[in-house]
Amino acid sequence: xxxxxxxxxxxxxxxxxxxxxxxxxxxxxxxxxxxxxxxxxxxxxxxxxxxxxxxxxxxxxxxxxxxxxxxxxxxxxxxxxxxxxxxxxxxxxxxxxxxxxxxxxxxxxxxxxxxxxxxxxxxxxxxxxxxxxxxxxxxxxxxxxxxxxxxxxxxxxxxxxxxxxxxxxxxxxxxxxxxxxxxxxxxxxxxxxxxxxxxxxxxxxxxxxxxxxxxxxxxxxxxxxxxxxxxxxxxxxxxxxxxxxxxxxxxx
Amino acid sequence: xxxxxxxxxxxxxxxxxxxxxxxxxxxxxxxxxxxxxxxxxxxxxxxxxxxxxxxxxxxxxxxxxxxxxxxxxxxxxxxxxxxxxxxxxxxxxxxxxxxxxxxxxxxxxxxxxxxxxxxxxxxxxxxxxxxxxxxxxxxxxxxxxxxxxxxxxxxxxxxxxxxxxxxxxxxxxxxxxxxxxxxxxxxxxxxxxxxxxxxxxxxxxxxxxxxxxxxxxxxxxxxxxxxxxxxxx
Amino acid sequence: xxxxxxxxxxxxxxxxxxxxxxxxxxxxxxxxxxxxxxxxxxxxxxxxxxxxxxxxxxxxxxxxxxxxxxxxxxxxxxxxxxxxxxxxxxxxxxxxxxxxxxxxxxxxxxxxxxxxxxxxxxxxxxxxxxxxxx
Numbered sequence: 001x002x003x004x005x006x007x008x009x010x011x012x013x014x015x016x017x018x019x020x021x022x023x024x025x026x027x028x029x030x031x032x033x034x035x036x037x038x039x040x041x042x043x044x045x046x047x048x049x050x051x052x053x054x055x056x057x058x059x060x061x062x063x064x065x066x067x068x069x070x071x072x073x074x075x076x077x078x079x080x081x082x083x084x085x086x087x088x089x090x091x092x093x094x095x096x097x098x099x100x101x102x103x104x105x106x107x108x109x110x111x112x113x114x115x116x117x118x119x120x121x122x123x124x125x126x127x128x129x130x131x132x133x134x135x136x137x138x139x140x141x142x143x144x145x146x147x148x149x150x151x152x153x154x155x156x157x158x159x160x161x162x163x164x165x166x167x168x169x170x171x172x173x174x175x176x177x178x179x180x181x182x183x184x185x186x187x188x189x190x191x192x193x194x195x196x197x198x199x200x201x202x203x204x205x206x207x208x209x210x211x212x213x214x215x216x217x218x219x220x221x222x223x224x225x226x227x228x229x230x231x232x233x234x235x236x237x238x239x240x241x242x243x244x245x246x247x248x249x250x251x252x
Numbered sequence: 253x254x255x256x257x258x259x260x261x262x263x264x265x266x267x268x269x270x271x272x273x274x275x276x277x278x279x280x281x282x283x284x285x286x287x288x289x290x291x292x293x294x295x296x297x298x299x300x301x302x303x304x305x306x307x308x309x310x311x312x313x314x315x316x317x318x319x320x321x322x323x324x325x326x327x328x329x330x331x332x333x334x335x336x337x338x339x340x341x342x343x344x345x346x347x348x349x350x351x352x353x354x355x356x357x358x359x360x361x362x363x364x365x366x367x368x369x370x371x372x373x374x375x376x377x378x379x380x381x382x383x384x385x386x387x388x389x390x391x392x393x394x395x396x397x398x399x400x401x402x403x404x405x406x407x408x409x410x411x412x413x414x415x416x417x418x419x420x421x422x423x424x425x426x427x428x429x430x431x432x433x434x435x436x437x438x439x440x441x442x443x444x445x446x447x448x449x450x451x452x453x454x455x456x457x458x459x460x461x462x463x464x465x466x467x468x469x470x471x472x473x474x475x476x477x478x479x480x481x482x483x484x485x
Numbered sequence: 486x487x488x489x490x491x492x493x494x495x496x497x498x499x500x501x502x503x504x505x506x507x508x509x510x511x512x513x514x515x516x517x518x519x520x521x522x523x524x525x526x527x528x529x530x531x532x533x534x535x536x537x538x539x540x541x542x543x544x545x546x547x548x549x550x551x552x553x554x555x556x557x558x559x560x561x562x563x564x565x566x567x568x569x570x571x572x573x574x575x576x577x578x579x580x581x582x583x584x585x586x587x588x589x590x591x592x593x594x595x596x597x598x599x600x601x602x603x604x605x606x607x608x609x610x611x612x613x614x615x616x617x618x619x
Contacts, residue, residue, distance in 0.1 A: 007352075078336065464495040467495045
């Protein structure tokens with residue numbers, strides 16, 4: 001699995017370094033440029049958050065695309081590895097990239113903390129934090145973000161494996177439809193089981209009105225069962241994906 | 253000991269088209285086997301099933317007793333009819349890939365193959381000419397000490413001189429206890445290295461025979477027999 | 486060594502004949518070591534199994550013998566080598582006579598023609614050898 005990951009990283013090295021540089025430049029532009037044009041603290045914070053979200057989506061898309069290419073590549077499929085390994089390598093890949101981005105985000109928060117911006121943001125109510133868990137807040141945030149992207153990615157990998165098994169035109173549309181159906185099913189299920197306490201970062205983070213970011217921590221009791229439910233769904237997705245790879249995915 | 257490769261009434265269809273029909277065959281160790289058939293006769297499908305890339309619709313396949321899968325892939329070295337290396341790789345990286353994933357990779361053999369094929373580790377694989385890419389493909393396949401080598405049209409796209417060179421490499425670098433199945437439609441150039449041949453047409457196996465026996469009985473070359481067998485129907 | 490192989494005939498027979506020719510002409514002397522299967526296979530670009538079969542047949546006919554751990558050797562019995570020579574001659578003659586008959590010569594004529602050509606060849610050779618000694 002790690003060896004597969006190594007070749008993913010080697011292949012995408014150029015893009016990864018480029019992406020990291022673009023992210024850092026974008027954040028600097030928001031920070032420095034924002035000050036010049038008199039963008040308020042709230043505006044800069046929201047813009048930074050939007051940038052991170054865009055990059056998180058790019059990472060997901062990149063990892064999924066790499067996965068799609070890998071499971072149908074003849075060179076990779078000749079390797080004596082079980083199909084779970086392809087799924088695992090891809091999840092690790094996205095996790096690794098997200099972790100790098102978290103470090104960059106963490107550094108920005110530390111910087112905000114050091115120059116007092118963070119305090120101002122919280123005092124003015126631009127950032128609201130409701131945190132009920134016994135876990136330290138930074139670890140909690142990192143966990144929620146990584147878990148959410150992992151959850152979303154297992155779903156996308158399943159969709160990719162279905163897409164690469166089909167031999168019809170409009171596969172991409174079918175895949176898009178599947179994403180919509182699956183994600184509505186899951187949020188419907190979570191709504192009815194847990195009353196809207198899903199852990200997905202995309203629903204967890206709320207930019208209420210343009211200038212306020214809420215970071216809700218789940219109440220621990222409901223939180224654990226939500227995570228258990230999502231874990232079951234993740235296992236199901238991964239199992240189904242591995243089966244698709246074994247039986248249906250068309251190799252070049 | 254289980255035979256190296258065994259097919260038992262194997263069928264495979266793609267959509268509505270039958271690619272293989274009721275194939276039964278056995279390959280013993282230490283043989284060089286020619287898989288002969290025109291384009292689209294099912295040669296590639298047969299090899300891909302044996303390599304574990306596709307699954308048969310019905311029937312059984314065994315590689316040294318293993319069903320196609322993780323265990324069989326570790327024993328089989330497959331040279332596909334299209335590039336198996338990735339576009340970004342250099343020749344060296346393509347070889348390292350083999351080294352990282354196959355326990356039977358032999359660095360010494362790979363070094364000798366590189367020299368023999370006049371390939372340089374630093375060259376970018378995707379910019380090589382078609383003939384050189386074929387040499388690289390063969391180098392990747394033969395750098396392992398596998399039990400079964402499956403070579404899909406190894407001399408398909410190269411000129412006669414390169415063809416001879418590739419055949420020489422094949423005879424020199426295959427492992428004596430292992431078997432090689434070579435698919436081709438260019439029979440005259442290559443039949444001297446075969447122990448036996450399989451002839452396949454429209455997905456059906458027409459015959460599996462020792463080549464020397466064929467020549468002795470008919471007084472004809474395999475190439476000529478192949479043409480006659482194909483013309484009959 | 487190179488052999489132009491004829492794909493219409495069993496290849497092991499062609500290699501057998503080739504090795505016998507080498508023995509008869511003295512290129513492979515009595516008791517001399519024969520190349521290994523692997524070497525000969527690489528040299529002739531032939532499947533090692535075919536070479537193996539060739540050697541087995543040569544051993545069966547008593548032309549070659551294998552010594553444990555040392556390899557294969559040409560027989561050192563002169564009679565055997567003579568026998569190979571005669572056998573090869575017999576094959577040549579058979580083909581020659583067959584061909585002559587097809588051309589319509591009868592036995593007496595064949596003998597006459599052979600005698601004449603031998604005489605012709607001998608006088609030519611005699612002439613040239615005399616020339617070199619003088």
